[in-house]
Amino acid sequence: xxxxxxxxxxxxxxxxxxxxxxxxxxxxxxxxxxxxxxxxxxxxxxxxxxxxxxxxxxxxxxxxxxxxxxxxxxxxxxxxxxxxxxxxxxxxxxxxxxxxxxxxxxxxxxxxxxxxxxxxxxxxxxxxxxxxxxxxxxxxxxxxxxxxxxxxxxxxxxxxxxxxxxxxxxxxxxxxxxxxxxxxxxxxxxxxxxxxxxxxxxxxxxxxxxxxxxxxxxxxxxxxxxxxxxxxxxxxxxxxxxxxxxxxxxxxxxxxxxxxxxxxxxxxxxxxxxxxxxxxxxxxxxxxxxxxxxxxxxxxxxxxxxxxxxxxxxxxxxxxxxxxxxxxxxxxxxxxxxxxxxxxxxxxxxxxxxxxxxxxxxxxxxxxxxxxxxxxxxxxxxxxxxxxxxxxxxxxxxxxxxxxxxxxx
Numbered sequence: 001x002x003x004x005x006x007x008x009x010x011x012x013x014x015x016x017x018x019x020x021x022x023x024x025x026x027x028x029x030x031x032x033x034x035x036x037x038x039x040x041x042x043x044x045x046x047x048x049x050x051x052x053x054x055x056x057x058x059x060x061x062x063x064x065x066x067x068x069x070x071x072x073x074x075x076x077x078x079x080x081x082x083x084x085x086x087x088x089x090x091x092x093x094x095x096x097x098x099x100x101x102x103x104x105x106x107x108x109x110x111x112x113x114x115x116x117x118x119x120x121x122x123x124x125x126x127x128x129x130x131x132x133x134x135x136x137x138x139x140x141x142x143x144x145x146x147x148x149x150x151x152x153x154x155x156x157x158x159x160x161x162x163x164x165x166x167x168x169x170x171x172x173x174x175x176x177x178x179x180x181x182x183x184x185x186x187x188x189x190x191x192x193x194x195x196x197x198x199x200x201x202x203x204x205x206x207x208x209x210x211x212x213x214x215x216x217x218x219x220x221x222x223x224x225x226x227x228x229x230x231x232x233x234x235x236x237x238x239x240x241x242x243x244x245x246x247x248x249x250x251x252x253x254x255x256x257x258x259x260x261x262x263x264x265x266x267x268x269x270x271x272x273x274x275x276x277x278x279x280x281x282x283x284x285x286x287x288x289x290x291x292x293x294x295x296x297x298x299x300x301x302x303x304x305x306x307x308x309x310x311x312x313x314x315x316x317x318x319x320x321x322x323x324x325x326x327x328x329x330x331x332x333x334x335x336x337x338x339x340x341x342x343x344x345x346x347x348x349x350x351x352x353x354x355x356x357x358x359x360x361x362x363x364x365x366x367x368x369x370x371x372x373x374x375x376x377x378x379x380x381x382x383x384x385x386x387x388x389x390x391x392x393x394x395x396x397x398x399x400x401x402x403x404x405x406x407x408x409x
Contacts, residue, residue: 003044003049003053004037004040004041004044004049004053007053007054007057008037008057008134009134009206009208009209010208011054011057012033012131012132012133012134013107013110013131013132013133013134013212014054014106014107015033015054015057015058015061016029016030016033016110016131016132017106017107017109017110017132018058018106019032019033019058019061019062019065020106020110020169021106021109021169022062023065023069024169025065025069025163026131026159026162026163027159027160027163028065028068028069029061029065030131030159031064031068032061032062032064032065032068033057033061035060035061035064036057036058036060036061036064037057039060040053040056040057040060107132107216108216108219108220109169110128110131110132110169111128111132111184111187111216112177112180112184113162113167113168113169114127114128114131114132114158114162114183114187115128115180115183115184115187116162116165116167116180117179117180118161118162118165118167119158119161119162121182121183121186122144122154123154123155123157123158123161124158124183124187125183125186125187125190126140126144126151126154126155126158127155127158127159127162128187128191129143129187129190129191129194130155132187132191132216133191133194133209133212133213135191135194135209136200137151137152137155138199138200138393139194139198139199139200140155140190140194141360142199142200142360142361143190143193143194143199145330145358145359145360146359147359147360177223177224178224178227181220181224181227181229181230182229182286182288184216184220184230185217185229185230185233185288185292186288187216188213188214188216188217188220188233188237189213189233189236189237189292191209191210191212191213191216192209192210192213192214192237192240192241194206194209195207195208195209195210195211195212195213196210196240196241198394199360199393199394200393200394201393201394201395202395202396203394203395203396204247204248204253204394204396204397205244205247205248207241207244210237210240210241210244211241213237214234214237214238214241217230217233217234217237218234221234226278226280227280228280228281228283228285228286228289228293229286229288229289229292231275231278231280231281232275232276232281232289232292232293232296233292233296234272234275235271235272235273235275235276235292235296235300236272236292236295236296236299238268238269238271238272238275239268239269239272239296239299239300239302239303240299241265241268242264242265242266242268242269242272242303243256243259243264243265243303244265245263245264245265246259246260246261246263246264247259248396251396252396252399252400253396253397253399253400256302256308257308258308261306261307264303269300269303269304272296272299272300272303273300273304275296276293276296276297276300281293287326287327288327290326290327291323291326291327294319294322294323294326294327295323297319298316298319298320298323298335301315301316301319302316311342313339313342313343314343316339316342316343317336317339317340317343317344320332320335320336320339321336323336324336330356330357330358331358333352333356334353334356334358334363334364334367336352337349337352337353337356337367338367340352341371341374346371346374346375347375349367349371350368350371350372350375353367353368353371360391361391362387362388362389362390362391362392362393362397362401363388365384365385365387365388365391366384366385366388366392366401368384369381369382369384369385369387369388369401369404369405370404372384373404373408378408378409381408382405382408385401385404385405385408386405388401389401389402389405
């Protein structure tokens with residue numbers, strides 16, 4: 001049911017945060033919300049979706065938590081719950097409509113709880129994606145370049161760690177906050193990527209998810225206005241997000257070179273350029289902040305070029321060379337190979353592709369197919385497209401690849 005999918009995708013983090021702010025039991029909250037979604041999948045198609053679907057899920061999940069708490073109390077042969085259902089309702093009836101300013105604070109608390117130093121940074125970021133944005137485990141695994149079972153086990157361990165260590169659901173003191181900001185930045189970066197380039201499903205992009213990641217960075221920047229990693233990350237996100245309305249036409253993918261640049265959000269581009277000029281980015285930077293700065297400058301080269309033909313590919317190749325020194329990754333190597341092909345030619349691009357492997361990703365094969373097609377090696381291009389199509393789990397991107405292969409004849 002599309003309406004249920006939409007509300008889960010858009011409101012998952014707020015629902016988790018509201019429930020956790022009331023019950024302080026992470027082990028119960030996510031299970032209860034999952035049960036509520038499962039119940040909705042059975043009842044809404046029959047009875048019709050409620051007028052306030054998020055509030056329906058919140059109420060259903062709250063009842064399940066209360067039932068579980070009562071069962072635990074009876075099992076321990078302790079006093080019944082100190083608060084009755086009515087009292088729970090009175091304290092916790094903050095629906096999505098009346099939560100107001102509490103929502104942002106609660107979501108921020110949820111992210112900072114996940115960023116606690118008791119969790120490894122990778123686990124903290126992965127858990128934030130799952131709890132705050134409801135990103136599917138398969139997509140989180142793709143972002144971290146690990147198999148889905150490995151990520152599922154990592155998420156389970158992280159949740160148990162939070163419960164077992166009694167990590168508080170609260171904004172930490174000012175002197176502790178800086179220790180968590182890198183993890184928050186990495187989380188926001190991955191959340192933005194999950195929205196900007198979903199690995200699975202029918203959507204080419206999920207602008208709401210990307211926008212939520214941007215909002216998260218703005219909220220934390222309000223606490224630390226000159227934090228270099230957050231300033232640079234916000235610039236990077238704005239530059240990428242500015243193209244959202246031009247990336248698809250009639251449900252089909254539009255390549256960067258073919259996009260209508262009049263549909264780009266140039267106010268966001270201008271804000272990002274101003275952010276990149278901030279003094280806080282001029283001094284010595286951490287590797288994380290430096291990587292965001294370089295990526296943002298690459299995005300700025302694309303965003304400020306009047307036309308695709310005016311793109312300074314020489315500068316972009318040079319910036320990717322810097323990025324590979326600061327933060328080497330297969331994805332950065334792949335993007336550099338594309339830039340090399342544009343600047344130095346198809347043969348150089350194919351040479352730069354050699355040895356690049358991104359598990360469970362169709363993109364290396366897709367880039368190879370495009371370059372082989374340009375080189376006139378149509379049989380090899382067809383084989384590469386077949387490989388890319390088989391690996392692609394995003395409907396819009398797969399449709400694009402299939403059409404590209406058909407055009408080879």
